[in-house]
Amino acid sequence: MSIRRLAATAVALLALAVLAGCGGGAPPPQRARVDVTLLDDGGAEVDLRAAGRLSSDAEARALTRRIAQELFPKTEKIRVSTRKGRGVPFNRAEVDRAYRTGRKASLRIDASGALRRLSAKGFEDTAMRLRVPPVPTTVRAHGDPTGRRAWRLREDVPAPVLAVEMRPRPARWYGAMALPALGALGVALGFFARRRVLALPAAVLAVAAAVLAVVLAAGRQGANLGVAGLLSGTALKLASVAPLTALPLGLPAAMLLGTVLFRRLAGPRPLAEHEARPRDTGVFW
CATH class of the missing domain: 1.20.58 (Methane Monooxygenase Hydroxylase; Chain G, domain 1)
Known part of the structure; x- marks a missing residue:
């Protein structure tokens, strides 16, 4: 076999291997990220970064609104907008009166509804982060105190139910x-x-x-x-x-x-x- 024919065979085998690698195996899971930020004045912000399963910005904004309503069901006013962070677009829901301010401010955040909404859209793995104001705070997950501020939302894992208690010191x-x-x-x-x-x-x-x-x-x-x-x-x-x-x-x-x-x-x-x-x-x- 000549050197030219040997090189052509090697290139063909390499191309077949690359095509097989691209076409084989399960597709990667659809991922999303939800950032929940409690503001100093009693409001909250819910940022959703999701791609792959959403067909338009309008659908992404609608999903962001539903997730915010699931996390803060008692709120009456939610404003949703599309923004950019580090050049990547994301959607933000601004929630008014997410919790009642006072000497002891507390609220309950149940992420199970948000998990159902995301799973229905095909997102199999979602990272959820919680940010609280810089005041003395205790966060409980399923009734137990925890220092965690990040969780994974998956269908095979119970969604976190958080109890946040803030004790401001003027x-x-x-x-x-x-x-x-x-x-x-x-x-x-x-x-x-x-x-x-x-x-x-x-x-x-x-x-x-x-x-x-x-x-x-x-x-x-x-x-x-x-x-x-x-x-x-x-x-x-x-x-x-x-x-x-x-x-x-x-x-x-x-x-x-x-x-x-x-x-x-x-x-x-x-x-x-x-x-x-x-x-x-x-x-x-």
Whole structure:
């Protein structure tokens, strides 16, 4: 057999093997993903990412609405829209009053209805994720406390029945608001105090407040006010941002400390014959 005929035979066998591999075996299971997010103000969002079995965007939006109704059957208003995340379209259902806010906010989420809806559309394996506000929360699955926030929805596995209990602590927001207050005090003393013994520690205090605002996640403490039912809407958004004002206050304090350090490293400035060092020892001298 010539080399050309041998090469042609090998290519033909390889093509047959590839075709057999593509056509054989069971088709891959249809997968979907459902993200359930509880909002600070008592609302919720249900995101559905599904493809393969749905013929149009309208059908996908209708399925998203039905799933949201199954997860939150007591809600009266649901808005569904198509969005894009990382270039991939998905559908979001915005649920009003998914739970009642208060000192102890609780709700029950039964995923069995959502599983039936997805199975009827041919989705055999669905990942469901739960996100809760950043407040002290206990999640129970089938009556037992659990730290899980993700589950698989399959026909051969019972769908999770979740009991979510949130215990907001508004005092944490008030504590976080102490950080911008300390930052403002530190900047004021750092720039206007006549004595370095006051100005430098005050500037350090402002920088420390800015660092603590990041470490302690001060911007997330506003969720305690929303879940407790004390604020909502624009007022809640402003309250969530307010503790983060410690960050811009720390910037001028850091520049002030950097200036002092540079002058220390550069050495004392020579005085002219007619110039005398003033008695006050502010940081700029």
